[in-house]
Amino acid sequence: MLVYEYLPREFIRLGVVSKAAGLDHREMAAQVRLAQERAGSARLAPREPHTLSELLIAELRRHQWERIAHLMKKEGMAEYVPALDVRGARYERQRLQRLVTDVTEAKRSGACVVEIARHRVYRIDARPAASSAAHVPVLTLHLMKASPDGAAEKAWAVHGRDGGLYQRGGYRITSVEQALLEPGELF
Structure with a gap:
């Protein structure tokens, strides 16, 4: 049985956090604007036939950039430090828990082999x-x-x-x- 190591939402969070590391307020504001523009463009594009779409990806990225910018302002960070992002750490714990749960459920359902797919x-x-x-x-x-x-x-x-x-x-x-x-x- 196939279990995904990362789901699209988790990829997006991880990607934004890794790109945000070390950015100052000015650089973060530029990334937020870019993410907002991409989300706006994606809203105007033709609708895709699946749930996983350019619009979903753009909106999730926008949300993460805005979340990190808000965190920096609230915590008075001069630059973004992922290790100080409590919510980011919680997201990773939740991903690991989901992975354990998915593997356990696969084994419980009688799957002989559980493959963790990247x-x-x-x-x-x-x-x-x-x-x-x-x-x-x-x-x-x-x-x-x-x-x-x-x-x-x-x-x-x-x-x-x-x-x-x-x-x-x-x-x-x-x-x-x-x-x-x-x-x-x-x-």
């Missing part, structure tokens, strides 16, 4: 084939898989079948990029 979140873009109408929009979705190839295969398996999103508009997958965590972080 999946990442990939952004998959699909565009209409050249012969399709120009007015057909680009389809974007976000999926958790261990590799870019796995993400593309899953996207095609779910949406490439007869009547699926890709088939109706003559789409083909054009790019698969790691969205969470950023390349090189943590793994």
Whole structure:
């Protein structure tokens, strides 16, 4: 049985905390503005077919940046120090508890083998084939898989079948990029 070491929300928290470490108030304010702008842009983009979406990612990042900026102001921190972030430490304890609970539940359900997966979140873009109408929009979705190839295969398996999103508009997958965590972080 498959258990995820990190869920998308946990990736986002970890990514923001690692980027925020050592930032001063001016740098933090710039990151907050950037996160707010990205969330605003994501609200205007076409809606994705899955819950895990660019909008969800942008909103969760915005929330974390705003939370850390508020903490710095409240605690009078000259720069952000993750070790002084009580809520950040609590989030990590909750992640570890969720992981233990998921493994215990998997074993209790009779799973012979419990695999703790280090999946990442990939952004998959699909565009209409050249012969399709120009007015057909680009389809974007976000999926958790261990590799870019796995993400593309899953996207095609779910949406490439007869009547699926890709088939109706003559789409083909054009790019698969790691969205969470950023390349090189943590793994």
